[in-house]
Amino acid sequence: MLSPQLVEKLNAQINLEYYSSNLYLQMSSWCEAKGLNGCASFLARHAEEEMEHMKKLWAYVNETGAMARMGAIEAPPAEFSGVRDVFQQTYEHEKRVTGAINDLVDAAFTGKDYSTFHFLQWYVAEQHEEEKLFKDILDKIELIGTEGQGLFYIDRELGARARGQQPPTPDEIQG
Ligand SMILES: [Fe+2]
Ligand SMILES: [Fe+2]
Secondary structure (H helix, E strand, O other), X not given: OOOHHHHHHHHHHHHHHHHHHHHHHHHHHHHHHOOOHHHHHHHHXXXXXXXXXXXHXXXXXXXXXXXXXXXXXXXXXXXXXXXXXXXXHHHHHHHHHHHHHHHHHHHHHHOOOHHXXXXXXXXXXXXXXXXXXXXXXXXXXXXXXXXXXXXXXXXXXXXXXXXXXXXXXXXXXXX
């Protein structure tokens, strides 16, 4: 049985995961409009993952005898100054989500709700992976740069990641 405070917090997390999905889908659309199809498919795939995070929470709240409730979801930003800006924002956003998960874990633990505490461990591990993923992309952007061919390589790499493949080497690209 979930406490009303925890139901409220879990519902807020449902909202945040939904927002994350919308944010990445919007970013994907921006990338596609700029001809960055690799970045676009990577972000669209990630938007689907966020929807899975939302659904997993949704199911948990309902299974636990409470009611999952959808709130108003804020519109995500739609304009970005470039690819670096997009991925800087994804990284900042993931850090914000990690903070929200940590607050939830803390509330479950202090409220002695060990079932929810256990359930949330999946999200703790997932946030670690996601922060690592976006930090890695950001580091690559810093390293390669987004000027000239840099942008092309970044787009190729993210396209390969979206397909779950190794990114092509510069030699393979240049043929
Ligand atoms: Fe998520
Ligand atoms: Fe995420």
